[in-house]
Amino acid sequence: MKGLGNPPEVWILRLGHRIFRDKRVTTHLALAARALGAEGIFIQGDLDESLRRSVQKIIENWGGDFKIEFVTDWQDMIRVWKEAGDSVVHLTMYGLPFEKYIDEVRRNRSRVLLIVGGKKVPWEAYVLADLNLAVTGQPHSEISAVSIFLDRLYQGKELELRFKRPKFVVSPSPRGKVLLRRARDEKTETK
Secondary structure (H helix, E strand, O other): OOOOOOOOOEEEEEEEEOHHHHHHHHHHHHHHHHHOOOOEEEEEEOOOHHHHHHHHHHHHHHOOOOEEEEEOOHHHHHHHHHHOOOEEEEEEEEEEEHHHOHHHHHHOOOOEEEEEEOOOOOHHHHHHOOEEEEOOOOOOOHHHHHHHHHHHHHOOHHHHOOOOOOOEEEOOOOOOEEEEEOOOOEEEEEO
């Protein structure tokens, strides 16, 4: 992503999305991934147009080119990804400590697909991944795993990202909320 130097481009593959159970978690996963520099998210599981609309609304208002796509055959998608010379990293609490491999991932100039699961991740994800890495060996959420991974991969530079074509930007304030409307550069304060 522009503004992050020259690290690999990162995409997320969210396995097992279930509308009735995962709507907020998957939405938050997409928003955290977008805010922290990922290029987009592929979602396997239930086709959820409401989720797509929610993420698209954030992109329209806050800018950027983040992509959201639904996939059915995630195993074939991974094979195609790898045939193109790109790498696949599965974030799992059962993997190797990611701190020992983050430099290797950063040096790799291919795109990186980060696999995270919701429900039980199929064994094939472990086999197809180039690396199975753990942010921690304790139970945690896919949102936290992706967030910590991206922060370490981009070495904190993602916190200074500026997105293209935002309608709104936050003006830092010690009290209250200050938004700048980019279309007319008018200042809007809310409490």
